[in-house]
Amino acid sequence: MSMGDLKKIVVIGGVAGGATAASKARRCCADAEIEIYDQDEFISYAGCGLPYFIGGHSPNWRRLLARMPDEFANRQNIRVFLRHRVNSIDAANKLVRVVDLEGVSEFSIEYDRLIIATGAVPLVPPLPGKELDGVFVLRSLKHALEMKSFIDLQAPHRVAIVGGGAIGMEMCEALRRLGMEVHLVELADHVLPPMDADLALRLGEHLEKRGVVLHLGEKVEGMEGKRDGRVARLITSRGSLEADMVLLSIGIRPASELARQAGIALGARDAIRVDESMRTSAPDVLACGDCATTFHMVAGSESWVPMGSTARKQGRVAGETASGNQASFPGVLGTFILKAFEMTAGKTGLGVSEAVEVGFPAESVTLEDSTFPAYYQAGPRMTARVTVEKGSGRILGAQVLGDFAAQVDKRLDILAACTAARLTASDLSSLDLAYAPPYSHPLDLPIVAGNLAEARVLGKECTCTVEGLED
Amino acid sequence: MSMGDLKKIVVIGGVAGGATAASKARRCCADAEIEIYDQDEFISYAGCGLPYFIGGHSPNWRRLLARMPDEFANRQNIRVFLRHRVNSIDAANKLVRVVDLEGVSEFSIEYDRLIIATGAVPLVPPLPGKELDGVFVLRSLKHALEMKSFIDLQAPHRVAIVGGGAIGMEMCEALRRLGMEVHLVELADHVLPPMDADLALRLGEHLEKRGVVLHLGEKVEGMEGKRDGRVARLITSRGSLEADMVLLSIGIRPASELARQAGIALGARDAIRVDESMRTSAPDVLACGDCATTFHMVAGSESWVPMGSTARKQGRVAGETASGNQASFPGVLGTFILKAFEMTAGKTGLGVSEAVEVGFPAESVTLEDSTFPAYYQAGPRMTARVTVEKGSGRILGAQVLGDFAAQVDKRLDILAACTAARLTASDLSSLDLAYAPPYSHPLDLPIVAGNLAEARVLGKECTCTVEGLED
Numbered sequence: 001m002s003m004g005d006l007k008k009i010v011v012i013g014g015v016a017g018g019a020t021a022a023s024k025a026r027r028c029c030a031d032a033e034i035e036i037y038d039q040d041e042f043i044s045y046a047g048c049g050l051p052y053f054i055g056g057h058s059p060n061w062r063r064l065l066a067r068m069p070d071e072f073a074n075r076q077n078i079r080v081f082l083r084h085r086v087n088s089i090d091a092a093n094k095l096v097r098v099v100d101l102e103g104v105s106e107f108s109i110e111y112d113r114l115i116i117a118t119g120a121v122p123l124v125p126p127l128p129g130k131e132l133d134g135v136f137v138l139r140s141l142k143h144a145l146e147m148k149s150f151i152d153l154q155a156p157h158r159v160a161i162v163g164g165g166a167i168g169m170e171m172c173e174a175l176r177r178l179g180m181e182v183h184l185v186e187l188a189d190h191v192l193p194p195m196d197a198d199l200a201l202r203l204g205e206h207l208e209k210r211g212v213v214l215h216l217g218e219k220v221e222g223m224e225g226k227r228d229g230r231v232a233r234l235i236t237s238r239g240s241l242e243a244d245m246v247l248l249s250i251g252i253r254p255a256s257e258l259a260r261q262a263g264i265a266l267g268a269r270d271a272i273r274v275d276e277s278m279r280t281s282a283p284d285v286l287a288c289g290d291c292a293t294t295f296h297m298v299a300g301s302e303s304w305v306p307m308g309s310t311a312r313k314q315g316r317v318a319g320e321t322a323s324g325n326q327a328s329f330p331g332v333l334g335t336f337i338l339k340a341f342e343m344t345a346g347k348t349g350l351g352v353s354e355a356v357e358v359g360f361p362a363e364s365v366t367l368e369d370s371t372f373p374a375y376y377q378a379g380p381r382m383t384a385r386v387t388v389e390k391g392s393g394r395i396l397g398a399q400v401l402g403d404f405a406a407q408v409d410k411r412l413d414i415l416a417a418c419t420a421a422r423l424t425a426s427d428l429s430s431l432d433l434a435y436a437p438p439y440s441h442p443l444d445l446p447i448v449a450g451n452l453a454e455a456r457v458l459g460k461e462c463t464c465t466v467e468g469l470e471d
Numbered sequence: 472m473s474m475g476d477l478k479k480i481v482v483i484g485g486v487a488g489g490a491t492a493a494s495k496a497r498r499c500c501a502d503a504e505i506e507i508y509d510q511d512e513f514i515s516y517a518g519c520g521l522p523y524f525i526g527g528h529s530p531n532w533r534r535l536l537a538r539m540p541d542e543f544a545n546r547q548n549i550r551v552f553l554r555h556r557v558n559s560i561d562a563a564n565k566l567v568r569v570v571d572l573e574g575v576s577e578f579s580i581e582y583d584r585l586i587i588a589t590g591a592v593p594l595v596p597p598l599p600g601k602e603l604d605g606v607f608v609l610r611s612l613k614h615a616l617e618m619k620s621f622i623d624l625q626a627p628h629r630v631a632i633v634g635g636g637a638i639g640m641e642m643c644e645a646l647r648r649l650g651m652e653v654h655l656v657e658l659a660d661h662v663l664p665p666m667d668a669d670l671a672l673r674l675g676e677h678l679e680k681r682g683v684v685l686h687l688g689e690k691v692e693g694m695e696g697k698r699d700g701r702v703a704r705l706i707t708s709r710g711s712l713e714a715d716m717v718l719l720s721i722g723i724r725p726a727s728e729l730a731r732q733a734g735i736a737l738g739a740r741d742a743i744r745v746d747e748s749m750r751t752s753a754p755d756v757l758a759c760g761d762c763a764t765t766f767h768m769v770a771g772s773e774s775w776v777p778m779g780s781t782a783r784k785q786g787r788v789a790g791e792t793a794s795g796n797q798a799s800f801p802g803v804l805g806t807f808i809l810k811a812f813e814m815t816a817g818k819t820g821l822g823v824s825e826a827v828e829v830g831f832p833a834e835s836v837t838l839e840d841s842t843f844p845a846y847y848q849a850g851p852r853m854t855a856r857v858t859v860e861k862g863s864g865r866i867l868g869a870q871v872l873g874d875f876a877a878q879v880d881k882r883l884d885i886l887a888a889c890t891a892a893r894l895t896a897s898d899l900s901s902l903d904l905a906y907a908p909p910y911s912h913p914l915d916l917p918i919v920a921g922n923l924a925e926a927r928v929l930g931k932e933c934t935c936t937v938e939g940l941e942d
Contacts, residue, residue, distance in 0.1 A: 016913070049846055049908050063846035166907075297903075309906040309913040316922070330901050337905035346905045375520050375534035409910040410881035416904055417885050421892030430801050432768075433887055434808035434817045435780040436637075437520050439880040442487070442780040451787070 008033040009322050010096060010111040012086045012258070014043030015140075017289020017311035017318070018117030019067070024319025025115075026076045032323075034078045035109070037098055039085035042141045043069065048308050050144040051167065054151070055174025061148075064141065089114065089262035091282035113284050113322040116264075116272060117315065118255035120290035120306050124248060129223030134231040135246045138167060147247075156245035157181060160234040162220050163250035164191035169203070169340040171247055172212045176341075183241055185215040185234065194336070196351055196385065199401045203345050210341045215241070220250075252306060254291045267293040269304035276328040278318040286322055288314035295331030297420060298349045298396050299358045305334045333397070335416050337409055344382075344408040348416040349397020352387050361390040365452040369445055371406040376437040380406035386415065386425075386449045393424040393457040398449075414446045425453035479504040480793050481567060481582040483557045483729070485514030488760020488782035488789070489588030490538070495790025496586075497547045503794075505549045506580070508569055510556035513612045514540065519779050521615040522638065525622070526645025532619075535612065560585065560733035562753035584755050584793040587735075587743060588786065589726035591761035591777050595719060600694030605702040606717045609638060618718075627716035628652060631705045633691050634721035635662035640674070640811040642718055643683045647812075654712055656686040656705065665807070667822055667856065670872045674816050681812045686712070691721075723777060725762045738764040740775035747799040749789040757793055759785035766802030768891060769820045769867050770829045776805045804868070806887050808880055815853075815879040819887040820868020823858050832861040836923040840916055842877040847908040851877035857886065857896075857920045864895040864928040869920075885917045896924035 009025050011018045014036040022036050036043065044067045052058040069080040083101040090096070096114065099106045122137035124130055134156065136147045150156070159175050161168050164186035175182050184191065184207065190200040191207065191214070204214055219237040223246055226232045234241045254271035265281035267273030272280055272287040276295070280287050289311035296303035310332055320327035337346030355362035368383040382402025389396055398415035402408040418428055428450025435442050443451075480496050482489045485507040493505050507514065515538045523529040540551040554572040561567070567585065570577045593608035595601055605627065607618045621627070630646050632639050635657035646653050655662065655678065661671040662678065662685070675685055690708040694717055697703045705712045725742035736752035738744030743751055743758040747766070751758050760782035767774035781803055791798030808817030826833035839854040853873025860867055869886035873879040889899055899921025906913050914922075 046844055046846065046908070046913075048906070048913070049844060052847055052908055058846040060846070170907075307906065309904070312914050313901055313918075330898075333903040335903040335905045337907045337910055339907060339909040344910075348903065348905065373517060373520060375517065375529040375531070376523055404909070407878065407881065409905055410878065410884060413881060413904045413915075414884050414888050417888040417894075417902060418892070420898070420902055421888070421894055423888075423892055427801075427891070430784055431888060431891055432804040432806040432819065433780070433884045434806045434819065434880055435519070435778065436641075436808050436810060437517070437523055438810040438875070439808055439815075442517075442519070442783050444884075447784075 013117035020315030028323030491786030499794030
């Protein structure tokens, strides 16, 4: 199909990947019709901001909306259909069947290019009591508004958060901020399972210091309610826990049923399989964002790593490809970060056990130190653990943990850039980072971690610290 | 010379490069005698912390001392000779002549390996009045103590700072903090000459808002004093300026005379020429730190870029090489950063004009935006300008400027890592940086700068912003 034939681009879903894809497509093809269909009432909002809205840090939810539907129409000539669910895709005839959820009419739409950006949906196992009033998931703005309304009207006293991942952590902070008693129930023996246990343990201790009650190694079996239909307790493998609100944040899965039913191939974790240009197995059908697979640049394999930032990047590429341009997305490192109270935890690339699993002879070095020269600002501290390939010294990933004020995110991003660039420990140790006392030690933590890793890889003894000169 | 013959390592200078080299050498050779000779009273101190001591942010100067001479002796078996000046090097006979500045005795020391770490000295042109009381340079801790004592005892009201480089900027803040009237005199037509004029202009405006009076495009011709020998005014190409204190911070030059007199080859800017292992032209003589050359990794040429962080890295390599080990330092990007009041400015690699000068077909993209999502934290803003090679899209450098609270340093370091790794605009645009609302936009500024640069290189139109979705 040549560009000249491109009359209509249809986008299913308009939160992050879809909104970006539509905007990018508009930029590339001034004349094509572009339409977004979304079953929800809201599109183009900051999903990652929901815990901050609920906790009252960002009390006005309207500020989470990046763009209103009429702005899409007026400024970009993109038509947005809210509360319109796409029920099926006929890839052979290039049609989608759409239901207007308000009017309950169903109609067909032709497309020249289709972009599937249906996102992900919360995992909700078939637990007894999951339909009780006061049991929530938190994925969409609608979920957040429902939860906020429940909190405002019912004033729950004690919440059980099920799942100690990023959302679980952020919601611990949000709900403690609202004065609630917070219990965190996690199946694994430490919070934040993607982190190494010893690091995650320290995050867990911080949560406890801030009043969160941890229930680790505990499996949720269901919820029990009161007569009025409101949740009263959580039943776990270890007993029961009184709770007048429950948040199930045990994970998400890609919203790929629509694609699967259309015969489009799925990949890792049943996400829609896409190539580096966001093409699916069906001609002229693209996918991007949390519903789509990606490529893990260190593991070297197809992967499913749903992230708002990745959705934007994939959305740009999907918009380009849909417009007939060449574009590609090389993949991800699985980088994540979260703030929990006054602590930051994050990771990029692979930990040692993950690296070994995919075939790297890997080891790690761990460095704990202050962020700033003591004479300038004592206090903020952090820990970095860098995964390196034995022999080559290639940086395979890093985990960082520390005080929020320690600017752990900066060190993580430096290490993410180095991991993406396939730098070695030796490269890291000689990196020319910006030094002045208000920003770091003369040799910032990633550099010293590079020294340590270099010594480890070369089998040298090394006991350097950032604070001392003994390096 | 084999390791077994290595009996004595002599280090001249013990501030950053020398102290690190001696420590590293001790780690590598447990049995060698290691001696540091320094003409000053203090070694192993944080030179970059001096403005913060003078301004009272870090009032206890003892905290600037990383290690005391007796700690070198007791913990590392390194003998430190303070107030001992090395007068000459006899490289043929592997001897140095040393003067004890207290006793005024002179004696010879044999070495097996010599490490020259004499640092740099302030540039002081032959201006009339430079010997007046109240005229200072700021390079060593001794200079800082003298200046602090003058300020405490004489309570100067009005200072003229000559030279708008990093030290000049930092001292503007320090001396305003002490309530002084501050005049900054700079020969160029903007402060911070290594930055592009339009960016530096904004830094200048910030200084003015904080009460600094700028005198740009003005050449200093001398100082005039009162009868009591104290400075009274600065004479410039545009007239005279009342000042009861003057700080000359017009630059530094490498302290390389000792090496030159010994017949050791000098290189860029008359710094001591070293190879990647810190070897000079004389056998068994090494040099490191501000007295030595380095290699500019983007320009691809020998360069002189004195920085405390580089001195540490070179010191490690000098210590290794002196010990008979293989070690090398690949070079620098010329990265710098500074805080001036509530603003941060920094640079890595080359600006467009510098890149063009060394033969790159270069252009730049500029992006100004907020740091955080508005719903999370409105306010902090920054500007990034990224230099890219036309055609290849290779990142050649970056300049950043913004609010101190905008964490400009993080973005600069990410860009420094990308520059060192020879990443392209396209690589930058797909970097998997860590995103959560307390840390950045979903697509952080370096990524959007990568998008812009990619579009520019490919000749595409692109008007993306971090805040919008229009990318």
